[in-house]
Amino acid sequence: ERAKFLYSAGFFLTVSPESMMTVAKHAAETGKYYMINLAAPFICQFFKDPLMELFPYVDFIFGNESEARAFAQVQGWEDTKVIAVKLVA
Secondary structure (H helix, E strand, O other), X not given: OOOOEEEEOHXXXXXXXXXXXXXXXXXXXXOOEEXXXXXXXXXXXXXXXXXXXXXXXXXXXXXXXXXXXXXXHHHOOOOHHHHHHHHHO
């Protein structure tokens, strides 16, 4: 309860997207920051829907280049130079 920053690895989407949503909503309701990482390209590809459901609650997104490219591909973004800008939008 005293934490100001809550972090989840994207890998949790493979086992309990409901848990991630619970934590994300708790963060939003209590003025905390919620952070996730994209974890791996396959998370962006095969867990797109639960990942996108979390996005309105996410304050910080971490990802490496291959994860960002996989996310962009799934979203149908052709111009990879603006991935970060579109992710935060």
